[in-house]
Amino acid sequence: MPPRLLARTVLAAALFVAAGSAPLLRADDNARLATLSKLVRDDAPQVRLEAVRALATIHDARAADLALGVLDRPMDPTLDYALWLTINDLSDVWVAAFESGAWKSEGREKQLEFALKALRPELASRVLGRALAVHPLTRDGAGPWIELIGQAGSAHELRLVLDQTLAAGFDDAAGVRALRALGDAMRLRKLRPEGDPAGVTRLFDHANAGIREQAVRLAGAWKLPGVTARIGHLAGDDTTPMVRTAAIETLKQIGGKEAVAELTRLAALPRPEIQQPALAALASLDLPAAVPGLLGLASTLTDETQAQDFWRAILPVKGAGKILADSLKSRLDQGAKDLVAPGAARAGMRVAREGGRNDMELVIALARAAGLASDVQAFTGQLIRDLAAKATRQGDPIRGELVYRRDSLACMSCHAIGGAGGKVGPDMTSIGASAPVDYLVESVLLPNAKIKEGYAALMLTTRDGTEYTGTLARETPQEVVLRNAAGAEQAVPKADLAKREVASTSLMPAGLIDPLSEGDQLDLFAFLSRLGKPGDFDASKGGVARRWRLTQTVHTDAQAGQEDWPLKAGWEDRRWTPTYSLVKGGLPQPVLNEVLKSELWSSRLGVYAGTEITVAQAGPVHFQLTANPAAGLWVDGRRIGGAGASQVELSAGAHRVVVRLDPKQIPAFLRLESPDASFVLN
Ligand code: HEC
Known part of the structure; x- marks a missing residue:
């Protein structure tokens, strides 16, 4: 430790020790508060840590307030724990300050959230009750209250939220948030509203799909009796994919004979988008019952990407790899042919070895089933x-x-x-x-x-037997968040964990390039x-757009008066296709054409390439666009120039930059640079 840092840490620790365990405010506490108010903002985390603990010895709401201020700086698990201890030590004075109005939460939602989670449930509930008396839940759900109730409210506050939702006391967006908050309370704290929550099933018919989805999930999480058939009905017939998916996942969660029957019915529907998730859910409830359907579906899959999704949904089910390998083997031994298409088999072989899984039996069975040479090569x-x-x-x-x-x-x-x-x-x-x-x-x-250090795969098994693998994205006291092989984050509540292991295999699939x-x-x-050597493969310098979203407009957009929707639509709009620049920074024509393969019958009106920047300080932002004269550059929906140099005044914060291209003149290379902004990469 450098000497100055050591000195500050020792000072903070000394202030802690000097206080001993004296519970009463002492004459020199004002001086100690003044010193600690600086140390708690120190650049070194060790110093902040000691300061947070030292504050616990000053029995004064100001000490709690200062300690919570540490949340404005980067946190780590040790600091998190130290703050949790300190807030517990000072809970009575902090709660009193909150109740008297001396501690105000406006602009300090993060601190309030931390304090609420740290407090004993009955204290947290008192604080929330008081907060709700001052800020009743409004129709648009303004403020952090809905989420805070989900995170820290008692069964009583959860009931208030449920009742207000059922009484149509929220607009749709707030209603979705409210139901999600109730879901969080159940998922993370196993806490449900007081009284009978069955009224939530009324929302199954709600006009808003988001509300239907959350209502179905809640009914499952709360294990409400007698809802299985209705949820099965939504799983097959709802008009919105999101609701159907939620319903299928909920059937899996409910489990039992009736859910198995519903899933069996759904798995037989001639609609792959329902069949596949239904089979995956069925497999986790009753694996043998699902096997014929799984093999049937596997034999129809030809698209490698679709097949990959299929295997990724099935193989995490405990024992699925083995039972499928055995069934394939016995059918092969009976002389069956064309059991799996080569593309689907390759995808399966990959998934069978990714994510810390190493299901060689299935790999070999799939290779045989598709007539591929078994690629179990030994590389010397x-x-x-x-x-x-x-x-x-x-x-x-x-x-x-x-x-x-x-x-x-x-x-x-x-x-x-x-x-x-x-x-x-x-x-x-x-x-x-x-x-x-x-x-x-x-x-x-x-x-x-x-296996590269820090990238070993974690394997989590939940009580219901589902296995999750991924690298550790982050961990909180309540959940472990994995980043799975598909790049998606999966949060697994610690309360559901049965086993946690470090895998001996890499999350990177073997045989990828076979x-x-x-x-x-x-x-x-x-x-x-x-990569990284000077020239066209050096990506170490910033200032160039690397993350793009591409889309195109067609005549039907113009007929609908929506010709310029790409200048406005958010990135979550499914019509955008994400892609990345080449390492040298930009999109060559073949990549633009490849991503934008359009239907032959539709003539394209415009081609759009969008990216996002953040500006640290308001002021002029310069752009350099490499394209062709037909290209236009738009920032936040406003045209600011074209190919070559342009400039615009921008406020600090995030901005959307969209390049409009003429579909008849796609440039040989599209590149966008700016020395004044940072391009958002993901
Ligand atoms: C499912 C995720 C995944 C995919 C797909 C994947 N990798 Fe990896 N890769 C990893 C992980 C995780 C590691 C680190 C663990 C290890 O060393 O095996 C890694 C490690 C590597 C390393 C060693 C890096 C180092 O610093 O030691 C190289 C090189 C590599 N991958 C190249 C590739 C290439 C090329 C492809 C595509 C053909 C690819 N990877 C596909 C997840 C993946």
């Missing part, structure tokens, strides 16, 4: 060195980048370059400059041989080996 050190040498001699890194970008390999969904891309595996920005080529070859061919030709493999390795 010599083989790896040979491949590395060949890649260096013959590989074409420019072609290799296109291989790397293929959706079927999913490299980008797990790895980022220049900060853009997935976060499941390590960032690849400088891997070529820092690692020898044979290390790269080995990492890709045999991910399990050496389907590639040798030429493609060599190009890929050549590309990886150039």
Whole structure:
């Protein structure tokens, strides 16, 4: 520890010890508060930690207030725990200050939330009760109160929220939030509203799909009796996919004979979008019952991406890999043919080995079923060195980048370059400059041989037997959040955990590049080996757009008077297709064309490429757009220029930048730079 830091830490610790356990306010407490008010904002987390604990010895609401202020700085689990202890030590004075109005929550919602969660439930409930008396829940649900009740309210406040929702006392958006808050209370704290909550089933018919979805989820979470048939009905017939998905997941959660019957019925519907999730849910309730359906569906899947989703939904079910492998084997032994299409088998082989899973029996069974050579190759050190040498001699890194970008390999969904891309595996920005080529070859061919530090997969098993694997995204006292192989975050409540293990295998699937030709493999390795070296594969400098969303408008948009919707629509709009710049920063014409494959019959009116920036300080922002003269540059829906240099005054904060292209003149290369803004990467 540097001497100055040591001195400050010792000072904070000394203030702590000097106070001993004296419960009463002492004459020198004002002086100690003044000192600690600085230390609690210190740059060094150790000093903040000692200061937070020292504050616990000053029995005064100001001490609690100062301690909560530590939340404005970066937190870590130790600091979190220290603050939790301190708030508990000072709970009576803080609650008194809150109740008298001396401690105000406006603008300090984060602090209030922390304090509420730290307090004993009955105290938290008192504080919330008082807060609700001052700020009754409004129709639009303004303020943090709905969520706070979900996080820290007692059964009584939960009831208030439920009643107000049922009495149509919220608008739709607030209603969705209210139901979600009730769901959080159940999920994280196993707490439900007082009284009989069955009224929530009335919302199954609500006109708003978000409300129907949340109501169905709540009915399941609360295990309301007698709702299975109605939920089964929604699962098959609701007009909104989101509600159908929620209903299927809820049937799985409810479980029991009746749910199995509903899921069996749904799994037989000739509609893949229902059949597949229904089978996955059925598999987790009654695996043998699901097997015929699973094999039937597997034999119809030809699209590799769809097949991958299918396997990812099925294989986490405990025992599913084994039972499927056994059934495939016995059918093969009876001479059955065409059990699985090659693409679907390859996807299955990949998923069977990803995420810390290593289901070799299924891999071999799938390879046989699809007539693929079983790719259980043993790569010796010599083989790896040979491949590395060949890649260096013959590989074409420019072609290799296109291989790397293929959706079927999913490299980008797990790895980022220049900060853009997935976060499941390590960032690849400088891997070529820092690692020898044979290390790269080995990492890709045999991910399990050496697992990079900090990226080992965690395997969580919940009480209902579901397995989750992923790298640790973060952890709170209540839940573990994993980032799974698909890049999605999955929160698993600690209350549901049965087992937690570190996997001995990498989350990166083995055999990923087995389907590639040798030429493609060599190009890929050549590309990886150039990353971070000066030239076209150096992504270390910022100032250029790397994350894009592409879309196009067609005649029907114009007929609907919506020709310029891409200038306004949010990124969550499904009509945007996300993509990333090449490492050198920009989108070449083939990538633009590939992403925007349009239906032949629809002539395109406009092609749009959008990205997002954040501006740290209000002022002029300069852009440099590489495109062609037909291109226009729009910021926040306002045209500010075209190709070449342009400038606009922007406020601090996030802004949308959209480039409009003429579909008949797609530029050879599209690149957007700005020295004054940061481009949002994910
Ligand atoms: C499902 C997620 C996932 C996919 C898909 C994936 N990786 Fe990985 N990758 C990881 C994880 C996690 C690690 C770190 C653990 C390890 O060392 O195996 C990793 C490690 C690596 C490493 C070693 C990095 C280092 O710093 O040691 C390389 C190189 C690599 N991946 C390349 C690729 C390439 C090329 C592709 C596409 C063909 C790919 N990965 C696809 C998750 C993935």
